[in-house]
Amino acid sequence: TFIPDDSTQDSSIIDSRILEDDHNVAVVYHNPYDNVVDLAHLFFKRCLDANVTPYIVTKKTVFKWQEGFWTTMKDIFDRDYHDKFEEAGLLEKCGGNLSHLISDAATMQLIRWTDGGFGMAAHNYDGDMLTDQIAQVHRSPGFITSNLVGVSDDGSLIKEFEASHGTVTDLWLDHLDGKETSFNPLGLVEAMIGAMQHAAHLDATANPNDSMKQEVNEKVKKFT
Numbered sequence: 001t002f003i004p005d006d007s008t009q010d011s012s013i014i015d016s017r018i019l020e021d022d023h024n025v026a027v028v029y030h031n032p033y034d035n036v037v038d039l040a041h042l043f044f045k046r047c048l049d050a051n052v053t054p055y056i057v058t059k060k061t062v063f064k065w066q067e068g069f070w071t072t073m074k075d076i077f078d079r080d081y082h083d084k085f086e087e088a089g090l091l092e093k094c095g096g097n098l099s100h101l102i103s104d105a106a107t108m109q110l111i112r113w114t115d116g117g118f119g120m121a122a123h124n125y126d127g128d129m130l131t132d133q134i135a136q137v138h139r140s141p142g143f144i145t146s147n148l149v150g151v152s153d154d155g156s157l158i159k160e161f162e163a164s165h166g167t168v169t170d171l172w173l174d175h176l177d178g179k180e181t182s183f184n185p186l187g188l189v190e191a192m193i194g195a196m197q198h199a200a201h202l203d204a205t206a207n208p209n210d211s212m213k214q215e216v217n218e219k220v221k222k223f224t
Contacts, residue, residue: 009171033068038151039121040076047119048081053090054100057106057122057130066123071123074098093117103129110134145191156202161194193223 003011014091018024047054056073060066077085077098085091091098103126110133120130135141148160171181197220204210204217 008123017028019186033072036069036072037076037203039149040073041080042149042157043073043119043121044077044081044085048084049190050117050119051088051090052117053093054085055094055101055106055118055120057101057103057120057126059126060100061102069123070100076102082092090172106130107133143190144187145192145194147191156205157198159194159198161189161198196220197223 001011001013003147017024019026027166046184054077056070058070060068060070082091082098086096103122105124106126107130110130114137120127122130131144132141135144144163146162150158152158174181200213200217200220204213208215
């Protein structure tokens, strides 16, 4: 239902569904895309640092609301990063431009591109599947971590690390209920290293004249 800001105007039903039984579900998407700009810069900078070719993954052929994700990523790439990637020789594999992959195609390419050399930006669900798949292809599911990235009011990056795909909360609640749980120790170590590296970076950035904090930051960067 669309409700106009002007209260004197009538509301109107854009679409309607009749839920006939308990198995029927109505889903409403609200995608402001207010974080895509920050995601784009973070993703492209990481690809440049790692010297890999970037790809954008969506299912926009079916989910039309994902079109804005691709459009925003491409606009930022063309404006701020195309020349840098071209100069680094990272666009030769994708025809000289940022490439879009339908999620189905991306899953197939992961099996083919076993030599690596690429990065993929996707929506949350596609990202979960792609990371699980590539970890399995390389026999390393134990090293999967989930990193949630945001921006604080002062513009600094906020990062949250966990072993994989939002499992920590569920496991903790099971533990509180007295249920037996199991956890991936390798994934936890990877997540802890990421958290320590980010904490050291924030500390060093906030204290640029503190030589000890700068030294700690440099040491933590080398943790593997």
